Amino acid sequence: MASHTRRRILQGAALTAAGSVVGGLGLGPCVSSAAAAGTGPGEGATSFPFLEGAFAPVTEELTEFDLKVTGRVPRDLDGRFLRTGPNALGIEDPRAHHWMLGDGMIHGVRLRDGRAEWYRNRWVRSSQVAKKLGEKYPGEVPPDDFAANTHVIPYKGRILALQESGPLPYEMDGELNTVRPYDFRSTLEGAFTAHTKYDPAADELHAVAYYPTWDHVRHIMIDRTGRVARSTRIPVAGAPMMHDFALTQKYVVIVDVPVTFDMAAAQAGAAVPYIWNDKHPMRVGVMPRTGGATRWFEVDPFYYAHTLNAYDQGDSVVVEFTSMPAPFYAAGRGNGGPSTNGTPTLDRWTIDLSTGRAASTRLDDRPQEFPRINESLVSRRHRFAYTASAAEMWVAYETVDGAAPDDTFTNCVLKHDMLRGSTQVHRFPKGAAAGEPVFVPRRGARDEDDGYVVAYVNDPERGATDLVILSAQDFTGHPLARIHLPGRVPLGFHGSWVADA
Numbered sequence: 001m002a003s004h005t006r007r008r009i010l011q012g013a014a015l016t017a018a019g020s021v022v023g024g025l026g027l028g029p030c031v032s033s034a035a036a037a038g039t040g041p042g043e044g045a046t047s048f049p050f051l052e053g054a055f056a057p058v059t060e061e062l063t064e065f066d067l068k069v070t071g072r073v074p075r076d077l078d079g080r081f082l083r084t085g086p087n088a089l090g091i092e093d094p095r096a097h098h099w100m101l102g103d104g105m106i107h108g109v110r111l112r113d114g115r116a117e118w119y120r121n122r123w124v125r126s127s128q129v130a131k132k133l134g135e136k137y138p139g140e141v142p143p144d145d146f147a148a149n150t151h152v153i154p155y156k157g158r159i160l161a162l163q164e165s166g167p168l169p170y171e172m173d174g175e176l177n178t179v180r181p182y183d184f185r186s187t188l189e190g191a192f193t194a195h196t197k198y199d200p201a202a203d204e205l206h207a208v209a210y211y212p213t214w215d216h217v218r219h220i221m222i223d224r225t226g227r228v229a230r231s232t233r234i235p236v237a238g239a240p241m242m243h244d245f246a247l248t249q250k251y252v253v254i255v256d257v258p259v260t261f262d263m264a265a266a267q268a269g270a271a272v273p274y275i276w277n278d279k280h281p282m283r284v285g286v287m288p289r290t291g292g293a294t295r296w297f298e299v300d301p302f303y304y305a306h307t308l309n310a311y312d313q314g315d316s317v318v319v320e321f322t323s324m325p326a327p328f329y330a331a332g333r334g335n336g337g338p339s340t341n342g343t344p345t346l347d348r349w350t351i352d353l354s355t356g357r358a359a360s361t362r363l364d365d366r367p368q369e370f371p372r373i374n375e376s377l378v379s380r381r382h383r384f385a386y387t388a389s390a391a392e393m394w395v396a397y398e399t400v401d402g403a404a405p406d407d408t409f410t411n412c413v414l415k416h417d418m419l420r421g422s423t424q425v426h427r428f429p430k431g432a433a434a435g436e437p438v439f440v441p442r443r444g445a446r447d448e449d450d451g452y453v454v455a456y457v458n459d460p461e462r463g464a465t466d467l468v469i470l471s472a473q474d475f476t477g478h479p480l481a482r483i484h485l486p487g488r489v490p491l492g493f494h495g496s497w498v499a500d501a
Contacts, residue, residue: 049396050099050337054433054458054491057087057102058121064486067109067116071481073469074452075114076443079499080174081454081467082108083435084152084161085492089123089132098271099337100330103129104149104161106176107456107489109467112500116467116483124148124161124170125178142168142181150194151494155205156226158182159498164194164243165211187228190218194494195307197247199379206289208245208254210236212261212273217242219252219287232291238280241330246310246319247289247379253319253351254285254294255304259330276327284358286317286351297351297358303328305344308371311381315354320385320418322369323347324397335396343367343394343409346387346416364416364423367394367409370436370494374448384449384472385416390433393491413437413455415475424475431460433491439472440497449473452480454497456489465489 049055086102104124110117123129126147130137144166151162152172160169160182168181169192191209198205203224210217216233223229234254239261246253258280266273282301287294308320325342333339346364351357368387391409411428428434434457441451453470467483 048094048097048336049392050335051088051091051094051097054390054392054431054488055099055396056488056490057089057091058105058488058490060487061120061122062487063118063120065118067119067486068484069116069481070484071469071479073111073114073116073481073483074442077111077440077452077469078113079497080108080110081438081440081495081497082106082152082159082176083456083489083492083495084124084149085490086149087123087490087492089129094336096271097336098332100149101271102149103132103147104163105492106152106161106172107485108176109483109485116481119483119485120176121487121489122172122176122178124172126170139180144168144191145181148194149493151196151496153196153198153496154498155198157501162192162194162196164192164209165241166191168192184222185225185227187222188220189228189231190214192220193245195244197245197307197378198375199247199249200376201380206247206252208242208252210240210242212239212266214239217254219254219291221289230291232287234285234287234294238277240280241274244304244307244321246307246321248310248312248317249379250289250312251310251317252287252289253310253317254287256280256283256285256296257304258282258301258326259303259328265331270331272331274330276329278327284319284349284351286353295353295356297356299349299358299360301326303340305369306371308346308385308387309373309378309382311379313350313381315352317349317351317353318381319349319351320363320371321347321349322371322387337396340397343397344369346371346385363418364414366414366423368414369393372436372438374439374441374451376441377448382448383417383419384439385418386437386439386453386472387414387416388412388434388437388455389414390435390491391430392433411457413453413470415449415453415472426470426476428457429460431458433458435489435491436494438495438497440499447473456485458488458491459484463488 084106087105088102107121124147127137127141146167148161148163159172171179171182191211193207205222207220219232221230241259260277262275285294303324305322310319322344329339348361373382394409415424437455449472469481
């Protein structure tokens with residue numbers, strides 16, 4: 001019999017605050033089964049889509065062993081699948097809440113010998129989270145302390161939770177307990193990023209960091225010793241929000257977007273003091289990985305969401321990414337999260353360094369985000385790419401003052417063949433919101449797509465989440481396994497496969 005333990009975290013004032021939020025949404029004193037299934041708020045309620053349905057924060061830290069599985073877990077999957085995202089702890093006023101600023105919570109499943117050994121979800125214990133939970137924060141509180149909510153990566157035997165624009169990463173242990181802030185052996189000064197790029201051939205970890213008071217951004221290279229070996233300052237005006245960048249074997253690609261820091265908004269107390277700035281030209285910069293002058297290329301304005309990958313091709317640099325149409329409102333328009341006038345698509349830049357031109361190509365116009373590849377090919381040419389589409393996310397992003405545009409979007413994960421220009425789609429039912437798909441190579445794999453695609457997918461019938469394991473080479477076939485978790489994994493951000501050593 002599976003053992004099952006639960007530790008209820010929200011108590012007292014925190015529980016009252018969370019209850020008042022969902023109560024104001026017509027859901028009563030706790031999140032109802034309708035919210036868990038993604039059916040939205042009660043009739044006549046003010047809509048806060050990033051606190052409802054598939055986005056609704058969970059209120060417990062759970063631990064469950066010997067998870068129920070439909071199908072069979074591949075025996076060569078030995079490790080942990082981790083994913084993080086915002087999970088606000090004790091919301092006092094939903095009107096002041098912003099999804100991207102929710103306290104980070106990491107969800108993890110441990111796989112070994114064909115078994116799903118355990119599921120855990122844990123808040124990252126920043127000083128503020130520890131205080132809310134009535135726990136003592138160990139040690140000195142770092143500057144810009146925040147419960148990192150954007151990415152979680154393996155790095156040289158460590159697990160790091162990442163955030164951009166200021167906070168240090170937090171190191172987690174193998175059971176998702178918070179260890180300490182991590183500064184790469186006392187060598188990181190200033191801000192870091194949520195979207196690092198690890199080049200396995202060079203054993204280098206790269207980052208491009210921004211900060212609202214800087215007149216530059218920084219390319220940071222962490223070498224094989226785990227220390228910052230080089231930090232290059234690249235002059236950039238306007239303090240733009242550089243959420244992601246790209247890396248090739250020769251170059252670092254910096255994307256200067258027209259979403260810029262607004263001091264007036266900051267002084268007025270805005271949670272996210274970044275605005276769409278029509279006066280800030282959009283451009284892409286190419287700088288040698290070893291440092292040096294950056295060449296800038298102007299491009300049509302949009303919001304650069306996430307890098308799929310980049311590589312060198314003769315005298316050109318090729319960058320593949322997801323983008324959102326202009327204008328992109330990072331602070332939102334009264335809906336508690338970012339807002340756009342359209343859904344993200346998969347695109348490509350071909351930057352010709354000999355002619356000085358950057359050409360843009362639309363690769364796939366279906367709504368999709370969170371692009372991933374076989375991570376062994378970061379900075380090198382790839383063939384296959386994986387993305388996700390979650391209907392509830394696109395409706396939330398396009399919601400203006402509670403009025404969603406339509407409900408025609410679908411839930412699926414996609415596999416793109418860049419060589420043949422074809423796409424396979426693995427569809428999920430209505431209400432089954434799909435998270436970021438992560439590729440895990442099969443042990444002894446020789447082909448780029450010889451492995452598995454894993455993602456958290458909501459199960460509306462259970463009001464909980466499954467970890468779905470697909471064969472990457474039989475992408476549209478039945479899942480190899482569906483691991484049934486004891487609770488929900490709210491729609492969130494990014495994650496990684498952390499293989500056993």
